[in-house]
Amino acid sequence: MIFVSSASQPSRIRPVAHPATESMVILERSSGVKLRRGLGFLLGTLLVPGSAQLFAGNKAVGRLAVRIWAVVLSLLLLLGLLVLLNRGAAIGLVANGTFLRLLQPVLMVLGLGWAGLVLDSWRLAQPMRMQRSHRFGFGITALVVAVALGWTAIAAGQAVRAQGDMLSTVLAGGGSNEHNDGRLNVLLLGGDAGADRDGLRPDSITVASVDVDTGRTVLFSLPRNMEAVPLGEDSPLRPLYPGGYDCEDHSCMLNAVYTLAEAHTDLFPGEERPGVVATRQAVEAILGLKINYYAMIDLEGFSGLIDAVGGITLDIGRRVPIGGGTSKVSGYIEPGKGVQLDGYHALWFARSRHGSSDYDRMLRQKCVMSAMLNQLDPVKVLGNFKELAAAGKQIVATDVPSADVSMLIDLATKARSLPVSSVSFAPPLIYPGTPDLEKIRSTVQSTVAHSQDLDKAPDVTPEPTSASTGVAEPSGEGSSSQPATAAAGESGGGQAQPPPSGNGTPQATTDDIAAVCSVG
Numbered sequence: 386m387i388f389v390s391s392a393s394q395p396s397r398i399r400p401v402a403h404p405a406t407e408s409m410v411i412l413e414r415s416s417g418v419k420l421r422r423g424l425g426f427l428l429g430t431l432l433v434p435g436s437a438q439l440f441a442g443n444k445a446v447g448r449l450a451v452r453i454w455a456v457v458l459s460l461l462l463l464l465g466l467l468v469l470l471n472r473g474a475a476i477g478l479v480a481n482g483t484f485l486r487l488l489q490p491v492l493m494v495l496g497l498g499w500a501g502l503v504l505d506s507w508r509l510a511q512p513m514r515m516q517r518s519h520r521f522g523f524g525i526t527a528l529v530v531a532v533a534l535g536w537t538a539i540a541a542g543q544a545v546r547a548q549g550d551m552l553s554t555v556l557a558g559g560g561s562n563e564h565n566d567g568r569l570n571v572l573l574l575g576g577d578a579g580a581d582r583d584g585l586r587p588d589s590i591t592v593a594s595v596d597v598d599t600g601r602t603v604l605f606s607l608p609r610n611m612e613a614v615p616l617g618e619d620s621p622l623r624p625l626y627p628g629g630y631d632c633e634d635h636s637c638m639l640n641a642v643y644t645l646a647e648a649h650t651d652l653f654p655g656e657e658r659p660g661v662v663a664t665r666q667a668v669e670a671i672l673g674l675k676i677n678y679y680a681m682i683d684l685e686g687f688s689g690l691i692d693a694v695g696g697i698t699l700d701i702g703r704r705v706p707i708g709g710g711t712s713k714v715s716g717y718i719e720p721g722k723g724v725q726l727d728g729y730h731a732l733w734f735a736r737s738r739h740g741s742s743d744y745d746r747m748l749r750q751k752c753v754m755s756a757m758l759n760q761l762d763p764v765k766v767l768g769n770f771k772e773l774a775a776a777g778k779q780i781v782a783t784d785v786p787s788a789d790v791s792m793l794i795d796l797a798t799k800a801r802s803l804p805v806s807s808v809s810f811a812p813p814l815i816y817p818g819t820p821d822l823e824k825i826r827s828t829v830q831s832t833v834a835h836s837q838d839l840d841k842a843p844d845v846t847p848e849p850t851s852a853s854t855g856v857a858e859p860s861g862e863g864s865s866s867q868p869a870t871a872a873a874g875e876s877g878g879g880q881a882q883p884p885p886s887g888n889g890t891p892q893a894t895t896d897d898i899a900a901v902c903s904v905g
Contacts, residue, residue, distance in 0.1 A: 420519045423510025427527055430506045434499050437506035450502055457495070477791025482556060485549030489542040496538015500531040558786030560678035568833070569595045569796070570674045572665055574681040575735075575750070587640045587664060587681070588736065589750050592672060594833060599840045600799025603806040603832055604754065604898065605672060606747045609640035611810075611817040616642075617670035621652035622663055630667070635818070642667050658782045673826040678793075680783040687735070688728035696727045697756040699734065700903045705749075709739025722903075744811040751807055752902035759801050807898040808832050 426437035435450025467475040478484060507527035512520045562569070575589030592605045614630040614637070616623045622630070622645060630637045630645070646653060646663035653659035658681075665676050682690070691697060701724050704717040718730055718737075726734060735750045785793065810825055811817070 417519075419511060419515050420523060423507065423512065423515070423523050424526075426506035426510050427503065427523075427530065430499075430502050431530065434502050437509055438502065441509045442505060446505075450498070453495070453498075471791075471795070474791045474795075476794050477787070481787045481790070482549045482553030483787070485545050486553070489546040489549070492545060493538050493542040496541070497535050500535040500538070503527055503531040503534060553787070556783065556785055556787040556790065558788075559784035560786065560789070562677065562789050562792065564597050565675045565677070567597055567837075569597055569677045569793075571595070571793075572668055572676045572679040573754075574661070574664065574679065575687060576681050576683045587643055589747075590639060590664070590668065591750070591754070592668060592674060592676070593754075594674065594836075595796050595800065596837065596840060597796065599803065600796045600801075601803045601806075601836050601840055602800045603808065603836050604751055605674075605829060605832075606751060606807070606809045606811075607639060607668065607671060608743050608747065608811055608817045609638060610743060611639040611671070611820055612637060613820060614639050614642060614667050615670040615822060616663075617666045620663060620666045620670075622646060622649065625649070638817075639664075639667065639671075661782045671820075671822065671825060672829050674829060678783070678785045678789075680785060688732040691726070691728035691731045691757075694757070694760075696725055697731055697753065697760055698723050698725050699731075699752060699756055700724070701734070705734050705737050706739040707733045707737070709737065714739055744809065747809050747811060751809070751898050755805055755898045755902055805898045806832060806836055 426441070429436040429440075433451060434454050435447040438444065438447030438450065440447075464475060464478075467478070504527065507524065510523065512523055515523065571593045573589070573591045573593060574587040576587055588609060590607045590609060592607075594603045594605065595601070612631055612635060616626060616630055622642070625645075626637075630639075630642060643660035643664050646659040650656075650659050653662060656662050661679060661681055665679050668674075669676055700722050701718060701720045704719050706714045707716045707718065707730070708714040718724070718726070718734055731753055735753045736746065737749075738746065808814075808828060810820070810828075814828070815821060815825060
């Protein structure tokens with residue numbers, strides 16, 4: 386700086402800037418303004434794609450981008466409202482394989498277009514007029530944001546396409562949503578293809594009969610070791626066993642119908658899953674119910690599904706072994722109230738045989754089903770869709786079409802607010818070695834009628850009838866102040882049982898499986 390004195394005011398001194406220094410200050414300020422302007426363009430493009438172009442670029446491109454962004458936000462808002470107002474429809478939409486496959490190119494185009502707008506906002510900021518340090522930092526920032534958006538769009542599109550292909554394969558359809566006296570009947574099969582098994586066999590056989598208006602549900606469980614299985618008039622296996630599937634050595638059991646059909650695929654031309662078809666036909670003949678849909682899940686898939694929905698909480702009355710049979714017992718699921726189980730432990734709770742019986746396991750499996758029905762949150766399912774879809778790869782077979790997913794989820798949501806009735810065709814109600822088919826069918830009819838009566842007068846609970854009708858008798862309230870969940874004797878199960886004053890066998894029927902599966 387050069388200081389000069391004023392002739393009029395000799396005592397005052399004022400600075401005079403050097404021209405070069407003043408120019409540098411102006412350039413620094415200009416570069417700082419351009420940096421802030423560029424960062425503003427970048428942030429604006431992230432918040433409202435097209436805003437930078439409207440302000441300083443191609444206004445036609447900017448208007449198009451803003452309109453597309455408005456449409457995307459509106460669709461997201463509508464999806465949010467759909468989740469709030471009709472969760473089943475929202476999940477049904479997300480579970481539609483065709484929709485997901487169509488969504489892939491849309492996501493990729495939108496993401497790559499967004500990335501292009503970011504790069505254009507960098508250009509509009511005139512980075513070459515910034516200081517070198519500002520230019521470098523701003524350029525790196527814009528490039529990282531653009532690459533991240535592009536990579537995310539491509540990855541999301543590929544993931545959505547993969548899930549869409551998987552769901553289109555799994556939810557290929559074939560089942561019927563035609564009501565049977567106002568009810569839908571779903572056959573649920575749990576398959577076990579372990580090393581000690583002769584092929585895959587259904588380890589758990591349950592039919593859920595659901596009222597199409599109210600969602601009130603009855604579960605009918607059949608023991609896998611039921612003999613003298615009727616095959617039905619339309620069963621291709623009937624010529625092999627005209628009098629029913631029965632053998633002198635007692636090897637002809639219900640769960641073996643699956644492997645029998647798989648060994649005679651020539652009798653099922655055009656059928657991809659002869660074993661499931663034959664099992665469904667046998668179950669229809671036993672219960673006298675027309676099956677609308679079936680779903681067969683292997684044990685690993687069951688574990689994955691539980692994990693995908695965040696686990697389940699169960700009341701466990703007695704420790705349940707982990708392992709047994711062909712493997713050593715490696716531990717126990719300890720008893721308690723409100724025990725949180727992940728997929729692995731829920732699987733062993735449902736499948737454990739060590740020191741237990743098939744009838745104990747049937748009830749434990751029902752307790753798991755009841756917990757999933759009551760605790761599964763559709764919003765959580767939507768949020769964990771990727772994990773759920775991955776677990777779905779373990780589904781062996783289902784004929785539920787994607788178009789019916791929304792309807793079934795709506796019914797499941799209604800069912801959560803109602804007690805789930807349960808019938809186990811096990812001793813003393815039914816003896817699997819010599820099943821009384823007429824009694825089974827009359828039990829099914831009376832139980833369904835009882836369930837429908839509850840819907841006609843929901844505030845009035847009909848008087849329970851005898852176990853032979855399929856509706857639970859009062860379970861000895863005078864002898865026990867709360868339901869017990871310990872298995873009979875030393876069976877080691879953790880499912881609900883009748884009070885100790887009974888004969889020690891699992892409770893065959895109940896009007897509220899959730900209440901029976903709880904401990905006080």
